[in-house]
Amino acid sequence: xxDANDTTNLxxxxxxxxxxxxxxxxQKREILLWNQFMEIHSERKADTVVGQxxxxxxxxxxxxxxxRKIENIFILKNFSFTSWEQRPYLxxxxxxxxxxxxxxxxxxxxxxxxxxxxxGEVQYVCFTLFDATDTSIYQxxxxxxxxxxxxxxxxxxxxxxxNRRYTEEALEKEFSRARRYNNELSVILTDxxxxxxxxxxxxxxxxDEVLRVISxxxxxxxxxxxxxxxxxxEEFLVVLPETGSQGAQVLAERLRKVVQANPxxxxxxxxxxxxxxxxxxxxxxxxxxxxxxxxxxxxxYQSKENGRNCTTLFQPxx
Amino acid sequence: xxxxxxxxSDSADKTTLMSIQPYTEDQSxxxxxxxxxxxxxxxxxxxxxxxxxxxxSVPRIRLVTVKDVIKTVTDMVDNxxxxxxxxxxxxxxxxxxxxxxxxQAGADDLADLMGYDTDLDQSxxxxxxxxxxxxxxxxxxxxxxxxxxxxxxxxxxxxxxERTPLDQVLVPEQLxxxxxxxxxxxxxxxxxxxxxxxxxxxxxxxxxxxxxxxDEFMDGI
Numbered sequence: 001x002x003d004a005n006d007t008t009n010l011x012x013x014x015x016x017x018x019x020x021x022x023x024x025x026x027q028k029r030e031i032l033l034w035n036q037f038m039e040i041h042s043e044r045k046a047d048t049v050v051g052q053x054x055x056x057x058x059x060x061x062x063x064x065x066x067x068r069k070i071e072n073i074f075i076l077k078n079f080s081f082t083s084w085e086q087r088p089y090l091x092x093x094x095x096x097x098x099x100x101x102x103x104x105x106x107x108x109x110x111x112x113x114x115x116x117x118x119x120g121e122v123q124y125v126c127f128t129l130f131d132a133t134d135t136s137i138y139q140x141x142x143x144x145x146x147x148x149x150x151x152x153x154x155x156x157x158x159x160x161x162x163n164r165r166y167t168e169e170a171l172e173k174e175f176s177r178a179r180r181y182n183n184e185l186s187v188i189l190t191d192x193x194x195x196x197x198x199x200x201x202x203x204x205x206x207x208d209e210v211l212r213v214i215s216x217x218x219x220x221x222x223x224x225x226x227x228x229x230x231x232x233x234e235e236f237l238v239v240l241p242e243t244g245s246q247g248a249q250v251l252a253e254r255l256r257k258v259v260q261a262n263p264x265x266x267x268x269x270x271x272x273x274x275x276x277x278x279x280x281x282x283x284x285x286x287x288x289x290x291x292x293x294x295x296x297x298x299x300x301y302q303s304k305e306n307g308r309n310c311t312t313l314f315q316p317x318x
Numbered sequence: 319x320x321x322x323x324x325x326x327s328d329s330a331d332k333t334t335l336m337s338i339q340p341y342t343e344d345q346s347x348x349x350x351x352x353x354x355x356x357x358x359x360x361x362x363x364x365x366x367x368x369x370x371x372x373x374x375s376v377p378r379i380r381l382v383t384v385k386d387v388i389k390t391v392t393d394m395v396d397n398x399x400x401x402x403x404x405x406x407x408x409x410x411x412x413x414x415x416x417x418x419x420x421x422q423a424g425a426d427d428l429a430d431l432m433g434y435d436t437d438l439d440q441s442x443x444x445x446x447x448x449x450x451x452x453x454x455x456x457x458x459x460x461x462x463x464x465x466x467x468x469x470x471x472x473x474x475x476x477x478x479x480e481r482t483p484l485d486q487v488l489v490p491e492q493l494x495x496x497x498x499x500x501x502x503x504x505x506x507x508x509x510x511x512x513x514x515x516x517x518x519x520x521x522x523x524x525x526x527x528x529x530x531x532x533d534e535f536m537d538g539i
Contacts (some may be wrong), residue, residue, distance in 0.1 A: 075366065086444045
């Protein structure tokens, strides 16, 4: 058992050398103790900051917010915390991952501990500051991976358009939103004319290439808020928020023209590809989002009947 | 600042007494008193930081099952209503977790109540929830540990839910315990939407150790 003197020396040593930032302030916000971690990372020796006002020594601190937090500790005698997740850092310190980091400076978790006198009044506040840079890097990697997986699970592998599941979910959301805010909503369903012939004559690889090119052309003809997905083999679904049937028809015609504008080159041959389209809009008696798809499909069927390479607006009673 | 504690009415004490089974009548009495004081201190701290009149419900102490927990929180907010929540662990002589559930309207009102700009960004709003949650939990923990003269420490708070329907926050299948000692109270700010629910869960072994601590406390009076 070490004697009291030894213990005090030990504690002093540990407080100074522990790889955690430790410093203490009094009610006037004057710094009373500044350990080695703080010295190294702030590049300020203890003898240059001890006795100084915390906010004068470090004007970059968020004074208004932090001062209020400190004052509450003196009044309420409560522990207080800050987390890198909400506030990345208190002090702008360099971190230990200059090579593998990817963040600008050290992420910090901080605990503010009241130190009371014998009467129970708070005399000092002790800050302990933990380097949370590693955790923050792992978390951000995890978030990026999750985001990538989510994105992948929404995409069609061949065309990179949204897949059927995602497109239907998006339509369902837009359907409820349009109902709630009384907005317009239209849907286009489109199908490549004689796509089977492309596959039969030029093979599936050529067919895939045609699908990719047409997907790009359709995407290029749309606006930022429109949602385009591959609905089936050679079928595409377009969701047009805040658009009525008139606007949707104009857009459908634009898509039809943009697809046929230039021949598509596959295996040295130039193919002119056309599409047929069906258009419908949300009406007061539209029961569910699926009805919009069914109506657009009827319009599409009519376009095929009318000789293909055209657009048909669904009319109730068609 | 200004804080009422309605917990001290006789009728309230009788109903809560009935529901605490693991303790003798004396132990239950003492525990209820300690919790009343601690929750009262938490309400007082909240009143000070908000500069507003805070009312608190009768603190309840019960041995609960997982199913009761869902019910006790749904009593405060609709089951499909959105809430935000923070959690914190406490350890040492008593072990458990504290959860503060904020009704969403109140959580949104917090910045204004605390005198901040109301157009705070997401992180700043989260920070306020953590700050207020920590204040309540810290005050209760301090109150209990000071009154019972026992050491308690607690962890940093973390965000448990944000704008989430209540039934997705406390999912019975994800809670691995069967029984816990629950101490709970509601805080409301008069004439404002602010409403939160403090839940302190103590583990089963803590239920036993608390018995000894309460006996020592009563011997010391």
